[in-house]
Amino acid sequence: MKIEVLGAFGSKLKNLGMTSILINDKVSIDAGNIVRKGEKIFQLEHIVLTHQHLDHIADIPYLIAESFPVRKNPLKIYTHTKALESISRHILNTEIWPDFSSIKMIDREDSSLRYEKISLGQEINIDGLKITPFESNHTVLTFGYKVYDQKSNCAFLITGDTWKQDNVWEIANSDPDVKAIFVDVSYPKRMRELGKISKHLSSDVFEEELYKLKRKDLKIYVYHIKPAFRKEVIDEISEIKKRTKFKIEILKDGMTFEI
Numbered sequence: 021m022k023i024e025v026l027g028a029f030g031s032k033l034k035n036l037g038m039t040s041i042l043i044n045d046k047v048s049i050d051a052g053n054i055v056r057k058g059e060k061i062f063q064l065e066h067i068v069l070t071h072q073h074l075d076h077i078a079d080i081p082y083l084i085a086e087s088f089p090v091r092k093n094p095l096k097i098y099t100h101t102k103a104l105e106s107i108s109r110h111i112l113n114t115e116i117w118p119d120f121s122s123i124k125m126i127d128r129e130d131s132s133l134r135y136e137k138i139s140l141g142q143e144i145n146i147d148g149l150k151i152t153p154f155e156s157n158h159t160v161l162t163f164g165y166k167v168y169d170q171k172s173n174c175a176f177l178i179t180g181d182t183w184k185q186d187n188v189w190e191i192a193n194s195d196p197d198v199k200a201i202f203v204d205v206s207y208p209k210r211m212r213e214l215g216k217i218s219k220h221l222s223s224d225v226f227e228e229e230l231y232k233l234k235r236k237d238l239k240i241y242v243y244h245i246k247p248a249f250r251k252e253v254i255d256e257i258s259e260i261k262k263r264t265k266f267k268i269e270i271l272k273d274g275m276t277f278e279i
């Protein structure tokens with residue numbers, strides 16, 4: 021399964037992009053930094069959102085506005101009802117940006133954008149990928165996902181924004197298809213309290229969480245670092261890597277790799 025990191029960070033600063041992971045050139049998990057691909061991304065049809073926070077949805081308005089005149093199929097946004105309501109009510113509401121769910125593609129009958137509600141545990145099938153949400157632990161309802169590629173028989177887990185939780189580690193421990201986990205580690209250890217309040221892992225709590233994982237063969241990709249703390253978090257993660265012997269890597273914008 022091909023992974024292209026369009027954005028790896030939990031906010032925006034200088035040239036660092038916000039969270040978006042493109043899978044097999046077909047499906048993006050979150051949409052914080054999609055338009056960096058330029059016109060090449062205009063026919064993207066599937067965005068699967070973890071939740072509605074701005075760093076995860078910021079490029080949806082720009083992608084649809086630029087692409088709708090040339091689209092062949094609608095852009096579909098998949099996530100839980102609350103996140104879909106937030107986007108349609110507060111962003112694509114004709115006041116902040118046009119409501120593309122009621123704007124047709126040029127010379128076509130279908131609307132440019134479609135909202136696709138999904139529920140916890142409900143598997144969706146998109147282009148050879150089976151994507152199943154599980155609940156993460158954030159300030160708003162947030163879906164983590166298991167993404168299984170039928171062609172390679174491999175899966176990865178992505179936590180979405182999260183703090184302490186058992187779900188992701190339990191799935192990883194029990195499912196041999198899972199080869200990698202993407203984990204939100206936003207803050208350095210000195211910001212542990214801020215992490216607790218804003219429900220993001222700080223590096224020290226991430227290390228505590230790691231002991232729930234019983235497998236050493238998994239690749240762990242740390243992402244969603246807040247740019248202002250980037251250097252500190254990277255230094256602390258490299259110490260954790262030495263101490264725990266887990267295969268940890270920091271995700272960066274522009275990386276492509278196979279799982």
Ligand SMILES: [Zn+2]
Pocket residue numbers: 030073075076181244
């Ligand atoms: Zn976020």
Ligand SMILES: [Zn+2]
Pocket residue numbers: 071073158181
């Ligand atoms: Zn968030």
